[in-house]
Amino acid sequence: MSEVLTPVNPVEPFLRAERMPHIWCPGCGIGTTVNSFARALIESKVDLDRVAIVSGIGCTGRVAGYLKLDSFHTTHGRAIPFATGLKLANPALQVVVYSGDGDLFAIGGNHLIHAARRNIDLKVICVNNLIYAMTGGQTAPTTPGAAITTTAPYGVYEPAFNLPALAEAAGASYVARWTTFHVRQMARSMQEVFAKKGFCFIEVLSPCPTLYQRRNKMGDGLDAMKFYKEHSRTRNGAPTGEVGLTRDGEIVVGKFVDRDRPEFRDLMRDRFTHQLGDRYVDDAEMAEHPHCGGEDGA
Amino acid sequence: MEADPRGVLTGVHFIDGDHACCEGALAAGARFAAGYPITPSTEVVERFASRIPTIGGTFIQMEDELASSIAILGAVWGGAKAFTVTSGPGFSLMMEHIGYAAMTETPCVFVNVQRGGPSTGLPTLPAQADMMQARWGSHGDYEIIALCPNSPQECFDLMIEAFNFSEQYRTPVMFMMDEVVGHMTEKVVIPAPDRIRLYPRRHTRKAPGELNLYEPEEDLVPAMAHAGEGYRFHVTGLTHDERGYPAMNARAQDRLIGRLQEKIRRAAESLALFEEEAVEEADVVVISYGITSRVAQRAIDMARESGLRVGKFRLKTVWPFPDAHIRRLAAGARALVVPELNRGQIVREVERAAAGAARVVGVPHAGGSVHRPERILEAIREAAA
Amino acid sequence: MQRGSVSILVERCKGCGFCVEFCPTKVLALSSAFNSKGYHPPHMVKPEKCSGCDLCGMYCPDFAIYGWKVTASGS
Numbered sequence: 001m002s003e004v005l006t007p008v009n010p011v012e013p014f015l016r017a018e019r020m021p022h023i024w025c026p027g028c029g030i031g032t033t034v035n036s037f038a039r040a041l042i043e044s045k046v047d048l049d050r051v052a053i054v055s056g057i058g059c060t061g062r063v064a065g066y067l068k069l070d071s072f073h074t075t076h077g078r079a080i081p082f083a084t085g086l087k088l089a090n091p092a093l094q095v096v097v098y099s100g101d102g103d104l105f106a107i108g109g110n111h112l113i114h115a116a117r118r119n120i121d122l123k124v125i126c127v128n129n130l131i132y133a134m135t136g137g138q139t140a141p142t143t144p145g146a147a148i149t150t151t152a153p154y155g156v157y158e159p160a161f162n163l164p165a166l167a168e169a170a171g172a173s174y175v176a177r178w179t180t181f182h183v184r185q186m187a188r189s190m191q192e193v194f195a196k197k198g199f200c201f202i203e204v205l206s207p208c209p210t211l212y213q214r215r216n217k218m219g220d221g222l223d224a225m226k227f228y229k230e231h232s233r234t235r236n237g238a239p240t241g242e243v244g245l246t247r248d249g250e251i252v253v254g255k256f257v258d259r260d261r262p263e264f265r266d267l268m269r270d271r272f273t274h275q276l277g278d279r280y281v282d283d284a285e286m287a288e289h290p291h292c293g294g295e296d297g298a
Numbered sequence: 299m300e301a302d303p304r305g306v307l308t309g310v311h312f313i314d315g316d317h318a319c320c321e322g323a324l325a326a327g328a329r330f331a332a333g334y335p336i337t338p339s340t341e342v343v344e345r346f347a348s349r350i351p352t353i354g355g356t357f358i359q360m361e362d363e364l365a366s367s368i369a370i371l372g373a374v375w376g377g378a379k380a381f382t383v384t385s386g387p388g389f390s391l392m393m394e395h396i397g398y399a400a401m402t403e404t405p406c407v408f409v410n411v412q413r414g415g416p417s418t419g420l421p422t423l424p425a426q427a428d429m430m431q432a433r434w435g436s437h438g439d440y441e442i443i444a445l446c447p448n449s450p451q452e453c454f455d456l457m458i459e460a461f462n463f464s465e466q467y468r469t470p471v472m473f474m475m476d477e478v479v480g481h482m483t484e485k486v487v488i489p490a491p492d493r494i495r496l497y498p499r500r501h502t503r504k505a506p507g508e509l510n511l512y513e514p515e516e517d518l519v520p521a522m523a524h525a526g527e528g529y530r531f532h533v534t535g536l537t538h539d540e541r542g543y544p545a546m547n548a549r550a551q552d553r554l555i556g557r558l559q560e561k562i563r564r565a566a567e568s569l570a571l572f573e574e575e576a577v578e579e580a581d582v583v584v585i586s587y588g589i590t591s592r593v594a595q596r597a598i599d600m601a602r603e604s605g606l607r608v609g610k611f612r613l614k615t616v617w618p619f620p621d622a623h624i625r626r627l628a629a630g631a632r633a634l635v636v637p638e639l640n641r642g643q644i645v646r647e648v649e650r651a652a653a654g655a656a657r658v659v660g661v662p663h664a665g666g667s668v669h670r671p672e673r674i675l676e677a678i679r680e681a682a683a
Numbered sequence: 684m685q686r687g688s689v690s691i692l693v694e695r696c697k698g699c700g701f702c703v704e705f706c707p708t709k710v711l712a713l714s715s716a717f718n719s720k721g722y723h724p725p726h727m728v729k730p731e732k733c734s735g736c737d738l739c740g741m742y743c744p745d746f747a748i749y750g751w752k753v754t755a756s757g758s
Binding site: 016072078080088276280282 | 330351355356358362368369370371372373394398524532533535
């Protein structure tokens with residue numbers, strides 16, 4: 001006689017099952033990143049009641065709405081400043097920003113570099129599908145040269161951002177890149193950042209068969225996955241300046257940066273303690289927001 | 299509930315409106331502020347930055363007003379009371395998050411120390427030209443609450459009301475100061491903490507698993523929860539159902555937007571803060587708000603000296619617009635005179651509410667200074683004739 | 684002796700084929716049958732080779748398949 005040891009899908013407890021099926025296209029990789037994220041939540045043994053997911057707008061922006069955690073679907077580009085306020089108001093939270101390349105690096109680019117500069121304790125997962133997908137396939141700051149988009153019908157000629165290099169230069173404590181082919185490595189990185197203090201950034205290259213690949217005759221989601229398998233090279237510790245992406249070239253993956261910089265709240269506490277001594281009141285040590293009043297306060 | 303004593307600087311002070319506004323926020327329990335420097339509002343957050351480390355809380359200078367205006371919303375969902383402060387151009391940048399706060403029913407306060415516009419306009423000089431922007435600035439259909447102080451004392455007092463309204467109705471509240479009120483230094487009396495009544499956060503009494511985050515209570519306002527408490531809720535700016543889940547269809551839109559508007563509309567009478575004097579026997583009532591009310595007072599005094607029967611009505615609550623009170627004034631007076639530091643914004647609301655029952659005379663001014671009282675007096679005389 | 688198996692939520696499947704392609708022991712194939720949305724879900728063609736590693740579950744972007752280990756019990 002046999003018995004089932006894993007009777008439910010490990011991702012299932014993290015999903016709002018009543019909202020399934022999700023809106024993502026066949027062959028889209030966003031759901032795959034959610035699988036890795038679920039494994040990371042399990043393995044890291046983080047208190048799930050203390051995890052908050054913050055997304056911006058776009059296909060990846062919908063992740064927040066599917067995860068059964070405290071989750072916020074915010075405005076376009078502003079997931080990081082929302083998350084900044086959330087984290088500062090409740091330092092006990094593990095705040096994860098889960099959004100797309102356009103949201104985080106175009107409209108939200110300024111916020112990303114400043115959050116990295118401050119080294120605020122946010123875990124940023126950027127699903128990079130190289131395109132604005134939700135709106136129908138327009139050029140993103142990540143779209144590689146010569147790719148066809150609806151707003152670059154003759155091919156993109158603007159240079160693209162190298163996301164790991166940008167995140168590192170701005171001050172991120174942890175920078176990694178994987179593709180949706182690298183599900184186990186991705187899960188490990190996601191698990192690592194839960195134990196890492198400071199601004200952490202994980203880029204995950206993901207297929208967009210409908211809006212990116214179809215127009216560029218790059219096949220379907222499975223073709224993208226095979227491409228990742230064949231063209232990825234793991235180079236942990238690679239200088240981020242060398243990991244820029246091209247349309248058809250090698251994809252350097254790995255953990256590029258894992259360094260210790262003082263985190264925002266520690267810097268704040270140190271400065272105020274230095275200047276104010278005992279007069280400084282660290283609200284992280286206070287009972288949770290007594291000034292707000294509870295249900296019985298009226 | 300009473301105010302947290304740590305935030306209340308009880309005593310008699312000689313401070314300007316910006317500083318008094320900050321003290322009002324602290325007394326109201328605000329423990330998180332995000333801001334970006336912009337004249338003439340910056341003093342509010344400068345004072346907050348100096349005060350908050352010894353009270354317990356956070357000030358963060360964000361990279362722009364877009365960031366400031368949503369960082370405060372994150373802080374509210376993290377459990378804090380929060381506000382941001384800006385002026386014209388920054389207010390324009392914050393519009394999207396006023397809509398997000400209205401849609402997600404996030405209690406918070408946006409302070410706008412108004413200066414001349416449009417665009418960079420007059421950074422150091424007053425105007426009251428953002429009144430319609432405060433009402434309609436974010437896209438879509440919503441109701442808003444806006445308060446308008448006319449003195450440093452009122453910057454303190456009304457700031458507490460602003461937070462109370464935001465908590466009671468779970469809506470962003472616009473605090474519409476102007477450069478003159480912001481920079482005017484006067485006596486400000488801050489009462490003892492036990493004399494300051496605060497409306498507490500409408501936190502749900504339900505246990506995790508039982509809460510529908512957007513299920514309204516009797517007054518159409520839902521109770522909320524904070525992140526990290528085990529509710530595992532979802533908040534979105536998309537049109538949503540009572541669970542908080544996206545529901546993008548005409549029926550869900552009608553239901554949600556209808557409720558968001560109705561919860562404020564049906565409270566219009568209790569939201570209407572105003573000051574009035576001698577309106578019953580008046581031939582002419584001067585309707586004003588903010589700094590202009592103080593110039594109008596001089597004009598009213600001069601008109602009365604010359605024998606005219608002039609009443610005064612000062613709006614402290616500008617939005618929702620107190621239609622019923624304006625109708626009452628229009629029924630009793632021959633004319634309503636509306637001076638304001640713009641080329642005609644609130645005067646149109648007065649015209650709409652008066653609905654032809656009284657003559658409405660605007661006294662427009664493009665900003666950059668206050669009116670000359672003589673200009674308002676002239677309008678009163680003309681209206682009385 | 685079968686070491687593992689998979690569960691398939693046929694109605695969630697969008698037929699991307701990730702599970703079939705990346706199964707280390709080639710247990711799966713896309714079925715010729717349709718689900719109600721018109722996609723071909725996977726089915727096990729070599730169940731005896733399944734190790735229950737759940738790599739299919741990690742790849743599936745639609746949360747429609749997962750693997751699990753079976754062990755002899757009742758000793």
